[in-house]
Amino acid sequence: MSVGRRHTIALxxxxxxxxxTTSAIGLAQVLARVWRQRVLLVDADPLSSLTERLDVATAARPLLDDCMLGRATAHQCLVAVGDGIDLLPCSAGLVGFELEAINRDNRALVLRQVLEPLVQDYDHIVIDTPASLGQLTVNALAAADELIIPLRCDYFASEGMAELLSFVTKIRAGINPALNLCTLLATHVIDGSRYAQRNMAEIRKVYGPLVADAVISEGGDMMKCYELLVEELKSKRSHKHR
Ligand SMILES: Nc1ncnc2c1ncn2[C@@H]1O[C@H](COP(=O)(O)OP(=O)(O)OP(=O)(O)O)[C@@H](O)[C@H]1O
Ligand SMILES: [Mg+2]
Structure with a gap:
């Protein structure tokens, strides 16, 4: 059974x-362990939490920072991180791209071009992005065909959501019409918390079909939650292509 091939998902x-970052790792692990998929994780956040959490040292190694500035190829940067997952790591130096990009034509498409030679090598590419709607996030959305928006349910989860969805609409209308699947994923769901329940109900009321049935519970079996999410993505894909 297949979970669908060659998808690039931006978080x-x-x-x-x-x-x-947690969801990028969770998704990659489920895709690789349960579905036996070849997965590439891409750390496109200069905070480099994904690179750190996977324990990859960045000194004296070519990084996504270099690829984005045309100083290395993605192939040169790959690091195997277990379970058949590869990582394209980065460091704080990735902010150099945000600065340099200001004067570049086609600056939104640099990550897509960097990943292009790797697309055939993986079933899924999963991109972690910074907590901003800057140039790196634009690049991730330009390279992706699917988007997952994690929302914390232990505080006012939908704050800024209208702006984010209108940003996604603009990306789709402009640089990436192939960005075709958008999923809102409730995280930090505290079982039994009335506040979390209220937030969930509100999100479902406003964003209905965009919201995944799967939620990422706090303290529960997170991997099981990501397994349910992958099942759901698979089903959404098959409905889209019917
Ligand atoms: N579903 C969840 N339930 C409980 N804790 C979670 C959940 N998801 C993530 N966390 C915890 O919340 C913290 C923040 O998560 P994470 O680093 O994945 O967020 P992020 O969106 O990548 O943040 P940033 O934008 O700063 O990179 C981490 O300590 C992580 O372990
Ligand atoms: Mg992060």
Whole structure:
């Protein structure tokens, strides 16, 4: 059975601490361990939490920072991080791209071009992004065909959501019409918390079909939650292509 091939998923939210990096890792692990997929994780956040959490040292190694400035190829930067998952790591030096990009034509398409030679090598590419809607997030959305927006349910989850969705609409209308699947993913869901329940109900009321049935519970079996999410993505894809 297949979970669908060759998808590039960007994890995006301009708020910090919502679970972008955690979800990138969780999705990659489920895709690789349960579905036996070849997965590439891309750290496109200069905070480099993904690179750190996977324990990859960045000294004296070519990084995404270099690829984005045309100083290395993506192939040169790959690091195997277990379970058949590769990482394209980065460091704080990735902010150099944000600065340099100001004067570049086609600056939104640099990450897509960097990843292009790798697309055939992986079933899924999963991109972690910074807590901003800056040039790196634009690049991630330009390279992706799917988008997951993690939302923290232990505080006012939908704050800034209208702006984020209108940003996505603009990307789709302009640089990436192939960005075709958008999923809101509730994270930090505290089982039994009335506040979390109220937030969930509100999100479902406003964003209905965009919201995944799967939620990422706090303290529960997170991997099981990501397994349910992958099942759901698979089903959404098959409905889209019917
Ligand atoms: N579903 C969840 N339930 C509980 N804790 C979570 C959940 N998802 C993530 N966390 C915890 O919340 C913290 C922030 O998560 P994470 O680093 O994934 O957020 P982020 O959106 O990537 O933040 P940033 O924008 O700062 O990179 C981490 O300590 C992580 O372990
Ligand atoms: Mg992060």
């Amino acid at each position: 995006v939210n301009q708020h910090s601490g919502v679970g972008k």
